[in-house]
Amino acid sequence: MGNIILIGFMGCGKSTIGVKLSYRLRQPMLDTDKLIEKEEGRTISEIFETDGEEYFRNLETECIKKLISTVHNQIISVGGGLPMREENHALLKELGMVVYLRARAETIYERVKHDKTRPLLQCDDPREKIRTLMEKRAAVYEQASDVIVDVDNKDFDTILDEIVNVIE
Ligand code: S3P
Numbered sequence: 001m002g003n004i005i006l007i008g009f010m011g012c013g014k015s016t017i018g019v020k021l022s023y024r025l026r027q028p029m030l031d032t033d034k035l036i037e038k039e040e041g042r043t044i045s046e047i048f049e050t051d052g053e054e055y056f057r058n059l060e061t062e063c064i065k066k067l068i069s070t071v072h073n074q075i076i077s078v079g080g081g082l083p084m085r086e087e088n089h090a091l092l093k094e095l096g097m098v099v100y101l102r103a104r105a106e107t108i109y110e111r112v113k114h115d116k117t118r119p120l121l122q123c124d125d126p127r128e129k130i131r132t133l134m135e136k137r138a139a140v141y142e143q144a145s146d147v148i149v150d151v152d153n154k155d156f157d158t159i160l161d162e163i164v165n166v167i168e
Pocket of ligand 1: 008009010011033078080081082118120
């Protein structure tokens with residue numbers, strides 16, 4: 001299908017890198033969080049608050065199912081929790097090449113510590129929450145991906161070059 005899918009923890013840079021990759025490869029970019037917010041007419045935080053996480057996870061699975069039949073040659077950034085559903089792995093692979101942007105918990109914390117838009121991190125100790133979530137997720141991201149790119153301490157141009165090299 002020619003799609004490139006960016007997965008990874010909240011704050012690993014999927015959206016920013018997705019936009020830059022989109023310019024570099026001259027391919028449009030999509031973001032599952034944004035698609036869901038548009039379709040639902042409310043923010044991710046409102047969806048979590050009103051209908052809960054499970055409801056949101058169902059929307060994510062529906063979203064990538066729809067993309068499989070409609071989208072080609074695009075860059076697709078997916079929400080950080082989407083690969084946690086086992087059934088989504090096969091869907092992601094069907095959708096395109098899956099690139100995992102791997103970052104350490106401390107890098108993530110520095111990037112998201114002032115963020116208010118991610119419901120899972122609105123807690124007393126976000127640093128600890130990131131660590132425990134990362135422990136559960138790291139191996140799953142690796143399993144769900146075709147390619148891993150480490151992003152710690154690298155500027156965006158370096159990361160982009162690495163992605164372009166591995167997908168070519
Ligand atoms: C989530 C990541 C978010 C968003 C939601 C849940 C997660 O997307 O889908 O807040 O479970 O990791 P980003 O990874 O784009 O922040």
